[in-house]
Amino acid sequence: MAVVVVLAAVGVGGWLYVRSLTPKLELGVGYAARVACGCRYMGNRPLGSCYKDFEPGMEQIRLSEDPRARTVTAYVPLIARRTVRYDPVLGCQPEPYRGKSLPVH
Helix, strand or coil, X not given: CHHHHXXXXXXXXXXXXXXXXXXXXXHHHHHHHHHHHHHHHHCCCCHHHHHHHCCCCCCXXXXXXXXXXXXXXXXXXXXXXXXXXXXXXXXXXXXXXXXXXXXXX
């Protein structure tokens, strides 16, 4: 019984920790997607080389691209995701945010 209680406490603690990081990760993936889009479609570099443009602490963010749609997606699996689309006139533009809306103060 004690093992179940310890495992439950660890699970709840882990969930609360991830929830506390979510706002920072949402901001980070948005920044990463924008930087990687510029690197890929404006700088004509391979997507894999765009990681070196990231700031320290962004190592957990992953990138993917859709060359036909000219989009780059930055994500932290199961937590945060943002997609940026390259437009030849406007540059790299984020797609509309589909997460929770933040309260307005």
